[in-house]
Amino acid sequence: VHTHARPTRAGVRAGVLVGVLLGAAGLAGCSSSSGGSQAGAITVTGTDTACTPQTSQVAAGTVAFRLENQGSRVNELYVLRPDGSIVGERENVGPGTSGELRVDMPAGSYTLQCKPGMTGDGIRTAITATGAATAASDPRLGPAVTAYRGYVLTEAKRSLAGAQQLRDAVAAGNLAEAKALYASSRVGWERIEPVAESFGDLDPRIDLREADLESGQTWTGWHVIEKGLFRSGTTKGLKPVADRLVTDLQDLVRRVPTAEISATSMANGAAELLDEVAKTKITGEEEAFSHTDLVDIQANVDGARQVVTLLRPVLTAKSPDLATQLESSLADLQKILDGHRTSAGFPSYTSITQDQRRTLSEAVDAASDPLSRLTAAVAS
Amino acid sequence: VSGPATGTSRRAALGLLGSAVAAGAAGVTWAVRTGDAEAAATPGTAVPFHGDHQAGIATAVQDRLHMAAFDLRVAGGSSGRAAVVRMLRQWTGAAARMTQGLETVDGGAAPTILDAPPEDTGEALALPPSRLTLTLGLGPGFFAKTGLDDSRPSALVDLPRFKGDDIDPARSGGDLVVQACADDPQVAVHAIRNLARMATGTAAVRWSQLGFGRTSSTTPTEQTPRNLFGFKDGTNNIAGDDEATLNQHVWVGAGDDPGWMTGGSYLVARRIAMRIESWDRVSLREQEDVTGRHKISGAPVGATAEHDPVQVSALPPTAHVAIAHPDANGGVRILRRGYSYVDGSDGFGHLDAGLFFIAFCRDPRTQYVPLQTRLARSDAMTEYLTHTASGLYAVPPGVRPGQYWAQSLLEA
Numbered sequence: 203v204h205t206h207a208r209p210t211r212a213g214v215r216a217g218v219l220v221g222v223l224l225g226a227a228g229l230a231g232c233s234s235s236s237g238g239s240q241a242g243a244i245t246v247t248g249t250d251t252a253c254t255p256q257t258s259q260v261a262a263g264t265v266a267f268r269l270e271n272q273g274s275r276v277n278e279l280y281v282l283r284p285d286g287s288i289v290g291e292r293e294n295v296g297p298g299t300s301g302e303l304r305v306d307m308p309a310g311s312y313t314l315q316c317k318p319g320m321t322g323d324g325i326r327t328a329i330t331a332t333g334a335a336t337a338a339s340d341p342r343l344g345p346a347v348t349a350y351r352g353y354v355l356t357e358a359k360r361s362l363a364g365a366q367q368l369r370d371a372v373a374a375g376n377l378a379e380a381k382a383l384y385a386s387s388r389v390g391w392e393r394i395e396p397v398a399e400s401f402g403d404l405d406p407r408i409d410l411r412e413a414d415l416e417s418g419q420t421w422t423g424w425h426v427i428e429k430g431l432f433r434s435g436t437t438k439g440l441k442p443v444a445d446r447l448v449t450d451l452q453d454l455v456r457r458v459p460t461a462e463i464s465a466t467s468m469a470n471g472a473a474e475l476l477d478e479v480a481k482t483k484i485t486g487e488e489e490a491f492s493h494t495d496l497v498d499i500q501a502n503v504d505g506a507r508q509v510v511t512l513l514r515p516v517l518t519a520k521s522p523d524l525a526t527q528l529e530s531s532l533a534d535l536q537k538i539l540d541g542h543r544t545s546a547g548f549p550s551y552t553s554i555t556q557d558q559r560r561t562l563s564e565a566v567d568a569a570s571d572p573l574s575r576l577t578a579a580v581a582s
Numbered sequence: 583v584s585g586p587a588t589g590t591s592r593r594a595a596l597g598l599l600g601s602a603v604a605a606g607a608a609g610v611t612w613a614v615r616t617g618d619a620e621a622a623a624t625p626g627t628a629v630p631f632h633g634d635h636q637a638g639i640a641t642a643v644q645d646r647l648h649m650a651a652f653d654l655r656v657a658g659g660s661s662g663r664a665a666v667v668r669m670l671r672q673w674t675g676a677a678a679r680m681t682q683g684l685e686t687v688d689g690g691a692a693p694t695i696l697d698a699p700p701e702d703t704g705e706a707l708a709l710p711p712s713r714l715t716l717t718l719g720l721g722p723g724f725f726a727k728t729g730l731d732d733s734r735p736s737a738l739v740d741l742p743r744f745k746g747d748d749i750d751p752a753r754s755g756g757d758l759v760v761q762a763c764a765d766d767p768q769v770a771v772h773a774i775r776n777l778a779r780m781a782t783g784t785a786a787v788r789w790s791q792l793g794f795g796r797t798s799s800t801t802p803t804e805q806t807p808r809n810l811f812g813f814k815d816g817t818n819n820i821a822g823d824d825e826a827t828l829n830q831h832v833w834v835g836a837g838d839d840p841g842w843m844t845g846g847s848y849l850v851a852r853r854i855a856m857r858i859e860s861w862d863r864v865s866l867r868e869q870e871d872v873t874g875r876h877k878i879s880g881a882p883v884g885a886t887a888e889h890d891p892v893q894v895s896a897l898p899p900t901a902h903v904a905i906a907h908p909d910a911n912g913g914v915r916i917l918r919r920g921y922s923y924v925d926g927s928d929g930f931g932h933l934d935a936g937l938f939f940i941a942f943c944r945d946p947r948t949q950y951v952p953l954q955t956r957l958a959r960s961d962a963m964t965e966y967l968t969h970t971a972s973g974l975y976a977v978p979p980g981v982r983p984g985q986y987w988a989q990s991l992l993e994a
Contacts, residue, residue, distance in 0.1 A: 266696075304696055466697070531783060564655055568783035578698030 243268040243302055246314060248277045248295070253316030253325040262309040262331040267292075270300040273318050280315040280324070281305050287402045289462070293320065306464055307331040340520075343465040343580070346512040350468050353508055354397050355458045360390030362451040369444035372427065372437045380440075381431050385494035388424060391451075392501030393508070395478065396471030397461055398454055407450050411488065422446055425491075432491035465513065469577040472509035475502040476570040484563045486551045496548035499562075500539055506573065507532050513580050521579040524572055531569040538565050625765050628711035631678040633980040634845050635833060638715030639917065639942050640822040642801045644763040647793030647921040647938065648770040649851065650778065651756025651973060652785040654727045663728040667992055669784045673718075673777055674986040680769075683711035686776050703779070706772035714764040716773055718987045719849045719975025723757040733991055735840055737848060737945045738976045744958040746968065753853060753971035756788040761849070761940065763919075767792065789971070791853065793921025793938045800917065806880060806888065810856055810922050810935055811966075813873050814880035817888055818907075820917040831915045831949070832942050834979075842990040845979030850916075850950045852939040853923075853971035859932050861966050872962045874901030900962040906953065914949050916941040936967075946974055 243266035245256040250273040269279040274297050281289040281303065289312065290305035309331050317324035364387030371380040391398065391409065399405045408423045415421050422443060430440045479502050482488040489495045510517075510528050517525045538561060542548060554562070629637050656662030676686040685691050690702030725734035743749070760777055764770040771792075778787050797809040798816030806814040820827050829835065834843040861869070870876055870883055874897045880888035882903065884896050897904040908915050920939040928934045943949040958964060978988040 302696075527783075564786045567786065568655065571779075571782040574699050578695050581697050582695070 242266070245270055246279060246316070247272060248279070248316040248318065249273040250275055250318045251325070253314060253327050255314055255327060255329060258328065259330050259332060260307065262307055262333050265305055265307045265331065267303045267305075267314075268300050269295050269303065269316070271295045271297055273297060275319040278317040278320050278324070279303050280313075280317070281307070281329075282313040282315055282326075283462075284311055284313075287400060287462075306462075306466060308462075309333060340465075340516050340580070342516050343513075346516070347463050347465060347468065349512050350509065351458065351461070351463055353512075354394045354461065354463070355455070357390035357394045357505075358398070358451070358455045358458050361387060362390075362448070362455055364388070364390065365444070365448050365451050368427070369441070369448050372440045372444045375437050377431065377435065377437050380427075380437055381492070384424075384428060384431060384492055385489075385497040388494075388498060389501045389504075391424075392498045393505035395502070395505070396467075396474045397458070397463065400461060400467070401454070401457055404450060404454055404457075408447065408454075411482070412490070413487065423450070428489065428491045432493075465516070465580050466577055468509045469513065469573075469580055472506040472576060473570065473573040475506045476566055476573055478502055479566050480563065480570060484559060484566065489551065493550040493552050494548070495551040496539070496542055496554070500548065503532065503535060503539065503569075506569075507536075510573075510576070513576070516580050517576070520582060521575075524575055524579050527572040528569070528576070531565070531572060535562075535565040535569050538562055626710040626712055628682045629713050629715050631681045631716070631981065632983050635847070635980045636715075636717045636977060637681070637980075638717035638761055638763055639832065639847055639919070639977070640800060640828055641713075641715050641763070642822055643796040643799055643807075643919055644713045644715070645765045645794065645796060646763065646767040646770050647796075647940075648762045648767065648774045648790070649793070649938070649940075650760055650762075650774045650790040651721070651788040652758040652760075652778070652781060653788045654724065654757040654785050656727055656784060658727050659729045663730070663992065665784050666724075666728050667986075669781055670718075670988060670992070671986045672780050674981060676776060676780065677716040677773070677987075678981075680706070680773050680776070681711065681714045681716060683709070683714075686780070703772065703776055706769050709766060709769055712764040712766040712769040714762065714769050714773060716777075717761040717763075717849070717977065719759040719761070719977045720988060720991075721755055721757050721759065721973065721975050723755070727757060728992070730991065733840060733842065733994060735843055735976050737838075737947055738974065739947055739951070741850075741946075741972055741974050742951065742955075744954050744969065746958055746964055747972070748968050748970055749972050750970055753789045753791075755973050756975075758785060759849065759851070759973060759975045767794070791923060791938050792925075793923050795922045797920045797922055797937055798918040800919070802889075809937055810858055811861055811869070811873070813869075813875060813877055814888065815920075816918050817875070817880055818892065820915060827915065828917070831944055832917045834944055838944070842994050843976060843978065844990075847942045847944065847977045848946050848950075849973075849975045849977050850939070850941045850943070850946060851971070851973040851975070852954075852969050854937045854939050855934070855968045855970050856936040857932075857966045857968075858935050871898045871901060872966075874898065874903030898962070900960055902957075902961050902963040905957055905961045911953055911956065914953055916943040916949050916953065936970075942977065950974075 244260060246267050246269045247254045248269050248271050255267070267279060267281070269277060269292060271277040276297065277295045279292045279295070279301070283289060289307065290303050292301045292303035295301035312329050312331060314327045314329050315324045364383065368380060368383045368387045371383055395405070395409070398408070409425070410421060410423055411425050412421065412429065424447060426443045427440050427447070430436060479499050483495045483499050483502070486493065486495055488498055510532065514525060542554065629641055631637060654662070654666065656665045679686060685702040685707070687701050691700050691704035691707050693700050722734065722738055722740060725731050760774060762770040762773045764773070774790065796807050798819050799806050800819060800822035802821050806817050809815040820831060832847050834846045836844050838844070864872070866877060874883055875881065876883060879886070881890055882892045882897065883901065892903060892907050892909070894904050894907050894909045904910060918939070918941045920937050920941070922935070923938045924933055924935045926934050941950060978991060981987055
C-alpha cells in the first residue's frame with residue numbers, strides 16, 4: 203500500500219528557494235511540462251481558517267500551485283477531481299513557509315483543499331481549468347498511454363479473477379488452497395498499484411497493512427485474509443472480507459477506463475513501484491504473515507518494466523544513455539530475482555539471507571536511481 | 583593555508599541564483615595547496631581540494647567526522663573499471679566543489695527542471711565550507727574488482743588479527759573509503775550522502791561512522807584535545823606543517839613501490855570500543871599509570887608540563903605511552919587523526935562509546951602493524967579497549983585540477 207501520490211516529490215522543496223525557483227522557471231519556460239504551461243505558480247494563501255487561491259480559473263495543462271502558509275499550523279494542499287480522487291498533493295508546509303505543487307490538470311472542475319493541522323476534511327475551494335491543454339510534446343506518447351491503459355485493465359482483471367478464486371477457496375473452508383492462491387491473486391494489483399492508488403479510496407480498502415491501521419479504522423482487504431490464513435491458520439470469518447475484496451476489485455476494473463493516465467503519471471508510477479519495493483518489501487514488512495514478498499517484488503518490477511518498455515521509443519530518442527542505464531539495471535535486478543526462483547516459484551522471504559536481501563536492495567536502488575529521472579526525460 | 587577558492591559559495595549561490603542561472607555556470611578557479619603542509623586554519627573557511635597530497639591528512643584536524651566505506655557492485659575487468667572511472671570522475675568534480683562550499687553541481691539543489699529530483703540534496707545550502715575535506719582510500723577489493731591486482735601495493739596488506747580483536751566484518755573493510763571531516767557535521771554528512779547517491783549502481787555503502795571531538799591534533803601550538811577517557815591525546819602527534827617528518831613517516835616517497843602511490847599514504851581505521859563505565863571507576867592514580875600521562879596537565883607521569891620530553895624508562899612499563907612511544911618502537915611514528923564516537927547504547931546498560939581511530943602512515947607493514955602488535959600484547963590500557971572494526975586503505979596522491987581521484991592508478 204502506498205498512501206502518497208508521487209507528485210508530492212516534485213513539490214518538495216525548501217520554501218526559501220521557491221521564489222528564486224519560480225524566477226528561474228520563468229526564464230526556462232515550463233518546457234518540461236507535457237501539457238500547456240502557466241507563466242508562474244498560482245499562489246494559494248492558506249491560514250488556519252481559509253484557503254484562498256489567487257485565481258479560481260487556471261489554464262488547462264500543467265499547473266503549479268504555491269501554498270503560502272500564513273497560519274499557525276502545518277498545512278497541506280490537495281488538488282481533487284470531482285469524484286474526490288487526488289490529482290496531486292503537497293504535504294508538510296510549515297507555518298510561515300511555502301510549498302509548491304505541480305499537477306497535470308486537463309480542462310474541468312477541481313477542488314483545492316487546504317488541510318491546516320493535516321487532519322480532517324480541510325477547507326475546500328472550487329477551481330476550474332479551462333481551454334485545451336496543448337498536445338503532448340511527443341506524438342509517440344499518445345499510443346504509449348493507450349497501450350498502458352490496456353495493460354492496467356488486463357492486470358486489474360487478473361487480480362479480480364485471482365481474488366474470486368481465493369474467495370471461493372475461503373468460502374469452501376479450503377485453507378491449503380486459499381494459502382496457495384493468496385500471493386498469485388495479488389500479482390496483477392502489484393503490477394499496477396500506482397494507478398489503483400490514484401483512485402484514493404480503493405487502495406486503503408484493498409491493500410492496507412495492519413501496521414498502517416489507524417485506531418477506529420476498519421481493516422479490510424488482502425492483508426486481513428493473509429493474517430487469517432497464515433497467522434491464525436483458518437479460513438473462518440474471512441468470507442465477508444474476501445467478498446468485499448472482490449467487490450472492490452470489480453470497482454477498480456470498472457474505473458480503469460476513466461483513470462487519469464499520462465506519460466508523466468506512468469513514469470512517476472514506475473519509480474513509485476520500485477520505491478515501494480525499497481520501502482516495505484526488502485524489509486519483509488509487506489507480507490508480514492505469508493512472507494510472499496518476492497512474488498510482490500517480481501510483480502512491481504514487471505509493472506515498472508512495462509512502463510519503460512512502452513516509453514522506450516521516446517526515451518531512446520531523448521535520452522539514450524538513460525534508456526541504456528534503465529535497461530541494464532532492470533535486467534540486473536531480474537537476474538537476481540531469477541536466482542531465487544525455483545520450479546515451485548519463489549521461496550518464502552524468511553529463507554532469504556541478510557546478504558541476499560542486501561544484494562537485492564542494491565539492485566533495486568541501482569534501478570530506482572535512473573527511474574527517478576524518467577519523468578523529466580520523457581516530458582522534456 | 584592558501585587563500586580561499588574564488589568559486590561561488592553555497593551562501594553566495596543562494597543570493598546569486600537568479601543571475602547565476604541566467605549566466606550559466608560561474609567560473610570556478612581552484613586554489614591549490616602547495617607542497618607545504620598546513621598550519622591551523624580558520625574555522626569555517628575552505629581548504630583547497632587540489633594539491634600534491636590529498637587534503638584531510640596533514641590538514642589541521644576539523645571537529646567532526648563522517649566516514650563511509652563502499653563496496654563496488656561492478657563485475658571485474660575492464661568494463662567494471664570503466665564504470666568505476668566514471669564514478670570517480672563524478673565524485674572528484676563534486677568533491678572539489680563541495681569542499682569549496684558549493685553544491686555538487688552548479689544549480690544542483692535548485693534546478694529549473696521540476697520533474698526530476700534535484701542533483702544536490704540541499705541540506706548544506708547556505709552553510710559555509712566549514713573546512714570540509716574529502717579523502718579517498720582504496721581497499722584490497724578495489725584492485726581485484728577493477729582488474730588491477732598487479733598494481734595493488736604490497737604495503738596494502740590484509741591486517742593480521744591482533745590479540746584481543748573482536749572484529750565485526752560488516753563494519754570493516756570495503757573497496758573504497760571516504761573520510762569527510764568538517765567543522766559542521768551537517769556539511770560532512772551532506773558530502774558523504776551525495777557521494778553515496780552518485781555511486782548508486784556502481785558502489786553501495788558498506789559501513790558508515792560519525793565522529794565528534796577530534797581526539798588528535800596536527801597543530802601542536804593549539805590546545806591538545808581530549809579523548810573519552812578524559813586524557814589529552816596526540817600530544818606528540820606529527821604536526822601538519824612538519825614537512826620532514828611527514829615525508830619520512832606519512833607520505834609514500836618517490837622511491838617507494840608502486841610509483842602511482844607517490845605522494846599518497848595508507849589509512850588505518852579501527853573502531854575501538856572503550857569501556858568507559860569501567861574506566862570511570864578506576865582511581866585517578868591508576869588512570870594516570872595506565873595512560874602514562876597526568877590527566878589534567880597531560881605531562882608524562884613524573885614530569886610537569888605537557889610537552890616535557892617523554893622518558894620511556896621513567897614510566898610504568900606497561901603504560902600506554904611507554905608502549906606506543908617512538909623510542910620504544912625503533913623511532914616509528916604515525917599521524918593520528920581519530921574521533922570519538924557514541925553510537926547509542928550496548929544493550930547492557932552502557933553507552934556504546936569509543937574511539938574511531940584513524941591513522942596515516944607511509945608503510946603499515948613497518949609502522950602500524952608492529953606498533954599495534956606491541957600495544958595489543960602489552961599496553962595496560964587494552965584492558966579497557968576492544969577493537970571492533972578494522973580497515974586498511976591505500977590513499978592515492980593528491981588531485982591536480984582536471985584530474986580525478988586515483989587517476990595515477992587507473993590510467994597508469
